[in-house]
Amino acid sequence: MRIEKIDHVSIRVKDARKAAEQFAAAFGLDFSEFPELRETGLLSFVETNGIEVVQPLDEDSPFAKLLKEKGEGVTLIALKVTDLDECVAHVKAHGIRQIGFENASRYRTAYFHPADCHGIMMELIEYKSKHPMLNGVGKKVK
Secondary structure (H helix, E strand, O other): OOEEEEEEEEEEOOOHHHHHHHHHHHHOOOEEEOHHHHHHOEEEEEEOOOEEEEEEOOOOOHHHHHHHHHOOEEEEEEEEEOOHHHHHHHHHHOOOOEEEEEEOOOOEEEEEOHHHOOOOEEEEEEOOOOOHHHOOOOOEOO
């Protein structure tokens, strides 16, 4: 199994725009809205160095319930891999449950259960060139 790098860290927040603005001002980070996640019920701002802040758009969604239950904090760590199929098999062989898979045009990704990963959802992501969340990103946060 080969992990190339930590790809991104997602932080669940009550107000993604406010969090992105605060992190941009305080730490000099460069956030842009990632509109593609709206389809999944999330408002997301992505930073070019791998930080993402996400907010649920539906108060009844599982993500909103998680935010109410656990509060704000790190919710996901994504690892870039060279061979997703090999890595998924390796992780599952260690008893970690896969809870999702996505095969998009620019990337493939697999998600693993937080209960098996010390409270953090783990994601393995495979893509060839530029990160898919940075292609066609929406407007910048000031």
